[in-house]
Amino acid sequence: MLDRLGTSLKDALKKLAGKTVVDRAAVEELVKDLQRALIQADVNVRMVMALSQSIKARSLDEQPPKGMTVREHVLRIVYQELVKLVGSTGEAKLEPQVILMAGLQGSGKTTTTAKLARYFQRKGMRVGVICADTFRPGAFDQLNTLCMRINVPVFGNPDAKDALKIVREGLSSMSGNEVVIIDTQGRHALEGELIQEIIDIQKIASARHRWLVIDAALGQQAAEQARRFHDAINIDGVIITKMDGTAKGGGALSAVAETASGIVFIGSGETIDDLERFDPDGFISRLLGMGDLKALVERAEETMAGREVDVNAMLRGKFSLRDMYQQLEAVNRMGPLKQIMSMLPLGNMEIPQDAYDVTSTKMQRYRIIMDSMTDPELDDPSVMGSSRIHRIALGAGASPEEVRELLRYYKMMKKALKGVRGGQGKLNMQRMMKKFSGGM
Secondary structure (H helix, E strand, O other): OHHHHHHHHHHHHHHHHOOOOOOHHHHHHHHHHHHHHHHHOOOOHHHHHHHHHHHHHHHHHOOOOOOOOHHHHHHHHHHHHHHHHOOOEOOOOOOOEEEEEEOOOOOOHHHHHHHHHHHHHHOOOOEEEEEEOOOOOOHHHHHHHHHHOOOOOEEOOOOOOOHHHHHHHHHHHOOOOOEEEEEEOOOOOOOHHHHHHHHHHHHHHOOOEEEEEEEHHHHHHHHHHHHHHHHHHOOOEEEEEOOOOOOOHHHHHHHHHHOOOOEEEEEOOOOOOOEEEOOHHHHHHHHOOOOOHHHHHHHHHHHOOOOOOOHHHHHOOOOOHHHHHHHHHHHHHHOOHHHHHOOOOOOOOOOOHHHHOOOHHHHHHHHHHHHOOOHHHHHOHHHOOHHHHHHHHHHHOOOHHHHHHHHHHHHHHHHHHHHHHHOEOOEOHHHHHHHHHOOO
């Protein structure tokens, strides 16, 4: 969803950026392109029309701020209105707290509970988890397996049926932890029994936060879930899962925003680190190809603590094979390469899918090949000719084609990062980002 919507939005803005004159006709064409992109992403038609009217009225009536062109002014308005569309951010402070997780069965609640534990753990907090799902067979085993991988303790009893008792005993057992997350049971529908149990658990736990986990595939139907749970336990935040696998993600995002329940996190992948703090500015910025350097720096600081890695080297226009490998190793620890690259201000530049296909196995092969290279070759790959490639392949136990594949990948990454540094086309997205975020 994010890829398709992002591409459509960038295409619409790119078309505007190429106009010699930004007049009423250009604004109306832009609005139609935006409408098409948002409706295809399942955003409610009424909300799309309201956004369209606001963009059109502001673009034609407001005067550009001093130092800003008409084109930049219109793009800034689009940015601001899209940020409003996706709503506010739910609170998630780094302080001692109990968090109650709610949601229907199949929403990804148990997996998200483990991801959330990982999030707070990365922030340096002591985390414990309580499994109060006594309905679904295997719920405790699933949660325990996920949390064991990250050394987070789980309290629960797979044979017990009294969820309230488990919560009471779990809170006592987890008293030494700063953050305690309670995973509750889900059902196939909003049954009265499920709602009553969550109400009773909340009375016992007095949870600081009550977060609802919603599957992005629900689309606009997410609003009804959010309202029903909110009426029961005063939901103060929503986590939207599976944003990487549905065309209805835009509908879920906008539907939840409409309920005034702040979106706290977005789940965008299958690994335990694939849970992102939701920030409307950063989210829209990434969709428009302007990156999210704030999130990138935060991720780097968390992951690279104690390691000497120059994150700024990722933004250098010139870098060697040695640099490339060091940065790929760093990025590999930070998360999926595609996710990290989305945080860079790439503008309208499209990164080939092949650039993201760097598995740990392939990186190991790259390391072996690079071990057969001389220092001058690592520092300046342009010296590489046919005889050198054959010598390197022989020394690494690889084929010459594998060496050439590494060199092709290096050239592709070099070109991509050079584009990040220099900006693309007439519109420098990094400069625009500063203008957009100012005066919000």
